[in-house]
Amino acid sequence: MTTSPKALRSQRLNQITHEPHSKLDALVKAHAPFETRASFARFVVAQYLFQSELVELYNDAELSAIVPDLPARCRAEAARADLADLDTEVPAAVAGAVKNPGKARALGWIFVSEGSKLGAAFLIKRAVALDLSETFGARHLGEPEGGRAEGWKRFVKTLDSLEFSAEEEAEVERGALEAFNRFTVLLEQAYATEAEVA
Ligand code: HEM
Numbered sequence: 001m002t003t004s005p006k007a008l009r010s011q012r013l014n015q016i017t018h019e020p021h022s023k024l025d026a027l028v029k030a031h032a033p034f035e036t037r038a039s040f041a042r043f044v045v046a047q048y049l050f051q052s053e054l055v056e057l058y059n060d061a062e063l064s065a066i067v068p069d070l071p072a073r074c075r076a077e078a079a080r081a082d083l084a085d086l087d088t089e090v091p092a093a094v095a096g097a098v099k100n101p102g103k104a105r106a107l108g109w110i111f112v113s114e115g116s117k118l119g120a121a122f123l124i125k126r127a128v129a130l131d132l133s134e135t136f137g138a139r140h141l142g143e144p145e146g147g148r149a150e151g152w153k154r155f156v157k158t159l160d161s162l163e164f165s166a167e168e169e170a171e172v173e174r175g176a177l178e179a180f181n182r183f184t185v186l187l188e189q190a191y192a193t194e195a196e197v198a
Helices: 009-016 018-030 037-053 061-066 076-085 103-130 148-161 166-197
Strands: none
Touching (some): 009 103, 037 076, 061 103
16 A cells, blocks of 8 residues: 555554454454453453553653643543443453553554544444443443544644654554554453353
8 A cells, every 4th residue: 555655644544554453343343242241341351451551651741741631531440440340350461561662653552542432432332232331331432521523633633743753653653553463462362361261
């Protein structure tokens, strides 16, 4: 795929993550998280692990100076509350979390985490069939304060407005691709754990 050097950074990130996103979407669906609460709980385990690995980034001072409401965007606590609602233990950390990624690479990870709130609009509708909602069991999929589309647009506008060196452009892309890989690993792990317990 070729991307114009003039394309917005966010558009470039959308393009390079299109394929991993499609694969992840298919993988999520293959695990049928909306068939049963037990399956949905495994999905929440993956979401919790992913979000908890990003807590430091969401609370990073340098990154919060760029995205002022960054700490409020974090969903680790919401996912933890969902686990409690679903009578599911907080999982142990999985080796391989991102560590000291640097500004641009960190923003690539956050791009993916924030983008996942868009798909969450579809997911929460399906969670309703399991009697779950943004106040019970599916809190982490809930509409962010100020609105889903608005929050995303503000984030993207900020991301696109930053001056990056060529090296940083490569780093933000690397971060976004790593984040998709990581979610995939955590999802596989979450459902593999279920098989062991059963
Ligand atoms: C860990 C990261 C992500 C996960 C687990 C994820 C998961 C999903 C899933 C499962 C769907 C399908 C919902 C349905 O059809 O019922 C979906 C849709 C969607 N996702 Fe993601 N997503 C992630 C990241 C992103 C990112 C980074 C963006 C934007 C840049 C994004 C934008 C969307 C949009 C707009 C949809 C709506 C339907 C579509 O256009 O395909 N997602 N996502």
